Amino acid sequence: MGATAGLLALAMLGGCAQLSERAAVDDIKRNQKGIPYQDDVKTSGNKSIFGFRSLPERVEAAAVTEQVDKPAAELSQCLQAQLQSQFKLPEDFFQVNNYANNAQTIALVNPFTKKQGLLMDVTERGVGSSEVKLYANGATLSNAWKRLPARCR
Numbered sequence: 001m002g003a004t005a006g007l008l009a010l011a012m013l014g015g016c017a018q019l020s021e022r023a024a025v026d027d028i029k030r031n032q033k034g035i036p037y038q039d040d041v042k043t044s045g046n047k048s049i050f051g052f053r054s055l056p057e058r059v060e061a062a063a064v065t066e067q068v069d070k071p072a073a074e075l076s077q078c079l080q081a082q083l084q085s086q087f088k089l090p091e092d093f094f095q096v097n098n099y100a101n102n103a104q105t106i107a108l109v110n111p112f113t114k115k116q117g118l119l120m121d122v123t124e125r126g127v128g129s130s131e132v133k134l135y136a137n138g139a140t141l142s143n144a145w146k147r148l149p150a151r152c153r
Contacts, residue, residue, distance in 0.1 A: 053097075053098075053099045053100065054099055054100050054101075054103075055099045055100075055101075055103040055105065055121060055123065056105075058119075058121070058133075058135055060135055060136070060137065062121075062133035062134060062135055063134050063135060063136045063141055063146065064132075064133070064134040064141075064146050064148075064149055065131065065132070065133050065134075065149075066131070066132050066134075066149035066150055066152075066153070067125065067129065067130075067131055068129070068130050068131070068132060068149070068152055068153050069128060069129055069153070070128065070129075070130055070152070071102075071124065071128055071130060072102045072103065072104065072122050072123060072124045072130040073102060073104075074130075075122050075130045075132060075152055076096065076104045076106060076122045078151075078152035079106055079120055079122070079132065079148065079149070079152055080094070080096065080106060082148055082151050082152065083106070083108075083148075086144070086148070086151070087144075089108070092109075092111045093108060093109060093110075093111060094106055094107060094108050094109060095107050095109045095116075101123070101124065102123075102124050103121065103122065103123045103124070104121075104122045105119055105120065105121050105122070106119070106120045106122065107119045107120075107137075116137060117137055117138070117139050118134065118135065118136060118137055118139055118141070118145065119134070119135040119137050120132055120133065120134050120135070120148075120149070121133045121135070132149040132152070134146070134148065134149055
């Protein structure tokens with residue numbers, strides 16, 4: 001009987017810890033209104049860490065992987081600027097999703113059909129260092145697209 005009571009108490013403490021972590025996350029979201037947190041989105045491949053979206057797992061292998069000596073936010077801004085200057089794409093032809101741990105996905109999007117094309121996942125790899133993975137997502141990539149991540153070194 002004593003072991004059962006101990007297990008019950010441990011289970012209750014675990015539940016309380018999870019509730020307090022969720023409360024802490026909610027408090028962070030409330031106090032950090034300038035950060036574009038996104039709530040859970042239930043689509044295939046997305047996992048949630050206490051209400052913060054984590055980067056989806058990709059089935060397809062990356063066509064290009066580039067290590068860059070810049071923080072993820074700076075690298076993402078550079079890639080977006082390249083889409084606008086090099087490829088002459090207006091902002092409504094790509095979409096940026098923010099995830100936990102400063103990760104972002106930049107996706108080309110047809111503004112009429114909302115269908116996604118090429119994807120770039122930007123993740124931090126250390127202090128001042130990031131990685132970008134470019135996925136064709138069913139499209140054929142020209143050499144100009146394959147060189148895009150290297151333009152932001």
